[in-house]
Amino acid sequence: xxxxxxxxxxxxxxxxxxxxxxxxxxxxxxxxxxxxxxxxxxxxxxxxxxxxxxxxxxxxxxxxxxxxxxxxxxxxxxxxxxxxxxxxxxxxxxxxxxxxxxxxxxxxxxxxxxxxxxxxx
Numbered sequence: 001x002x003x004x005x006x007x008x009x010x011x012x013x014x015x016x017x018x019x020x021x022x023x024x025x026x027x028x029x030x031x032x033x034x035x036x037x038x039x040x041x042x043x044x045x046x047x048x049x050x051x052x053x054x055x056x057x058x059x060x061x062x063x064x065x066x067x068x069x070x071x072x073x074x075x076x077x078x079x080x081x082x083x084x085x086x087x088x089x090x091x092x093x094x095x096x097x098x099x100x101x102x103x104x105x106x107x108x109x110x111x112x113x114x115x116x117x118x119x120x121x
Contacts, residue, residue, distance in 0.1 A: 005077040006050040008070045012043045023069040024050040031063025
């Protein structure tokens with residue numbers, strides 16, 4: 001079953017965050033096949049990111065509306081779990097220096113502002 005990220009914006013207050021989390025839990029209770037996984041709060045951005053497993057974005061949208069979960073958008077989320085390279089959702093660890101297949105080091109221009117164009121790191 002795919003995972004979905006629900007993005008919403010709210011005031012940075014403990015009460016607002018708790019109410020949002022309770023609505024996320026309620027969304028899973030009301031949604032057919034919807035499972036609440038976790039919430040991440042970005043206080044400085046006044047953003048709440050809820051992650052659900054659901055049969056479809058439409059099923060999650062219906063459940064969210066029933067639970068009065070405010071949201072700006074719902075998008076499918078693919079999470080890296082460190083599984084075998086090349087598998088869906090996998091993350092490949094970077095090679096250590098000197099290992100076979102290590103790409104050559106590149107010099108990348110540093111562009112901190114219009115007055116700084118010649119530096120490299």
